[in-house]
Amino acid sequence: MTQATQTxxxxxxxxxxxxxxxxxLREQEGKxxxxxxxVRQGGCSGMSYIMDFEDVSNIGEQDEVYDYDGFKIVCDRKSLLYLYGLVLDYSNAMIGGGFEFTNPNANQTCGCGKSFGV
Incomplete structure (x- = not known):
């Protein structure tokens, strides 16, 4: 895993x-x-990670916003209960590459790394 860019x-x-x-990826979207x-209920370990681009106008009062040099990461407070301390990494490996979630709150993780249990 590479070093996190923020404190x-x-x-x-x-x-x-x-x-x-x-x-x-955001640049490819052109916006x-x-x-x-x-997070949402489901997945082989009980909860699944969700991640998608969204218009900044959809940021609500119930959201926590983290700024990375002008780029915003948004998480609703309910999900943040399960994700606080999450480190999001990326690997371009041919097998098993893609976004990787390191969640200190997970007590079990499925083999694909896209779901977890608490």
């Missing part, structure tokens, strides 16, 4: 590699979007 005081941290990948990260 650990942020509830959701991005590595430099993940930030570069997210910025590249100034933020990244919403959250």
């Amino acid at each position: 650990p005081t942020k509830g959701i941290q991005l590595t430099e590699t993940a930030l570069k990948q997210v910025l590249m 100034d979007l933020c990244l919403r990260v959250g």
